[in-house]
Amino acid sequence: MGSNGVDFLVTEQGPVVLEVNSRFQGSLDTVEKAMGINLFEAHAGCFRGELPEKPEAKLFAARGVIYSDRELFIDRKLMEVILREKSADIPPQETVIEPDWPLTSLFAFASTREEVIKSLEEGAERIKTFIADHMTGETGSLSSAREA
Known part of the structure; x- marks a missing residue:
């Protein structure tokens, strides 16, 4: 129940x-x-014996988790990129994320399944592109001193 x-x-x-x-x-x-x-x-x-009516879906909604492919230091710039997306489960700034650890969750809402999947993929791609283009060094930081 x-x-x-x-x-x-x-x-x-x-x-x-x-x-x-x-x-x-x-x-x-x-x-x-x-x-x-x-x-x-x-x-x-x-638990009060009140069963809800079967709801009808109003739209498609999805949640996807981005996993890090490298060790990452969450600095201010990466945090800003993540926060531009519909995101949750965001690690605190100045956190180190290990390879294969979850980086963040993304949400998407749309009128079709295809649109919601495309939206998730595009959000993930924006974050991954930023990491690939801007994160350098062994710890995936924008600076070796880990300055935010």
């Missing part, structure tokens, strides 16, 4: 379930935006 989530991968053979979670998921915000409902209120209502 209440909010549950299923983590899965889509493979060439079809979806493969990784785990089932009987708790709120990290994608809660995208579901709420797409469906136009407050999932916490719906979840709490279930």
